[in-house]
Amino acid sequence: MKKRKSESVFNLIAPIYGLFYEYQKKGFSKMLESAEKELGLSSFETILDVGCGTGALCAVLSEKGLIVTGVDSAEKMLGVARKKPENSSVRFVRANILEKQVFDDKSYDISIASYVAHGMKPSDRGLMYSEMQRVTKSAVLIYDYNQKRSLLTTIIEWLEGGQYFNFIKDPESELKNCVNELKKCFSEVKVINVGIRSALYICTPS
Secondary structure (H helix, E strand, O other): OOOOHHHHHHHHHHHHHHHOHHHHHHHHHHHHHHOHHHHOHHHOOEEEEEOOOOOHHHHHHHHOOOEEEEEEOOHHHHHHHHOOHHHOOOEEEEOOOOOOOOOOOOOEEEEEEEOOHHHOOHHHHHHHHHHHHHHEEEEEEEEEEOOOOOHHHHHHHHHHOOOHHHHOOOHHHHHHOOEEOOEEOEEEEEEEEOOOOEEEEEEEEO
């Protein structure tokens, strides 16, 4: 597996991310509760967490009774995740979702990527959406920023020089126009604002 620059960065900052684990868990719990009416998580059995990092979302999903697989390309992030007792039943896989055939077609009921999309260049976002659509039966969830950004976020993202500004131009349209093997990735995209500056994009695989 070819090592990307982002992988090296996330391996480096894994210990720092680990410090925010409990804070992240609380945030994820709040987000899922606010969207439960539309999601109906209890009706699903398996879920793939793409870019799972230190496993905070995996832990929350597992506590809700789901069979969870977390995938990330940064081994040190996964190392933090595996050490958490609440993640003992979670399967963690070191892999890059952009590299096809990591998982079988329609092998998960639902999949989720939390604050992953906004850091990717458009071509990589398209690959991620396509792969998530391929491996998912019922719903692809993209949890990320909406267009109501704060001044601090604007400054930080500008300094980082990432893809944030490109992503938030019109993420709903981007998801609706995703194409995989000459057909649209998703038959429907629903947007739920789950926070002042965050949204859950619920996508139905074609």
